Amino acid sequence: MSERPAPGWYPDPQTPGAQRWWDGTAWTAHVAEPRAGVPAPAVSSDSRNWAVAAHLSALAAMIVALAFLGPLVVYLVKKDEDPFVRDHSAEALNFQLSWLLYGLVGGFVLVLLIVLIVGLVLIPLAIAAAVAWLVLIVVAAVHAGRGERYRYPLTIRFVS
Numbered sequence: 001m002s003e004r005p006a007p008g009w010y011p012d013p014q015t016p017g018a019q020r021w022w023d024g025t026a027w028t029a030h031v032a033e034p035r036a037g038v039p040a041p042a043v044s045s046d047s048r049n050w051a052v053a054a055h056l057s058a059l060a061a062m063i064v065a066l067a068f069l070g071p072l073v074v075y076l077v078k079k080d081e082d083p084f085v086r087d088h089s090a091e092a093l094n095f096q097l098s099w100l101l102y103g104l105v106g107g108f109v110l111v112l113l114i115v116l117i118v119g120l121v122l123i124p125l126a127i128a129a130a131v132a133w134l135v136l137i138v139v140a141a142v143h144a145g146r147g148e149r150y151r152y153p154l155t156i157r158f159v160s
Contacts, residue, residue, distance in 0.1 A: 043147035051144035
């Protein structure tokens, strides 16, 4: 039987960069969030690669118009193995599901307004939203590649 670690602060298995108190037998509810200016613990290159894949896989899955499939696969495969990858894949999945919802509602409104001729002025807005989607994915992948946490803006947190 292996010995348990001594009580103390250890890297939180659920929140990358945070510390959680281990009482010698179990994790407690006491969490110390990462402080600004304090470097986060090193993240392995394998973890960073999987996290980058979670974000960029949306581009590949977009070909079949279901961009959430790539992050979903990474989330299902790695969620129990690596908290860093789990965090990034859940964030990418939430972002893609949010944009799917926004796209369906916005697309319906856009088509309805185009029928009424008023919506033609909204086409540049739809193009700008598509460019923003792509830029945000690239920014998230860069952060993941550096081993940093990233939170997409305007994202509904379906998966935690």
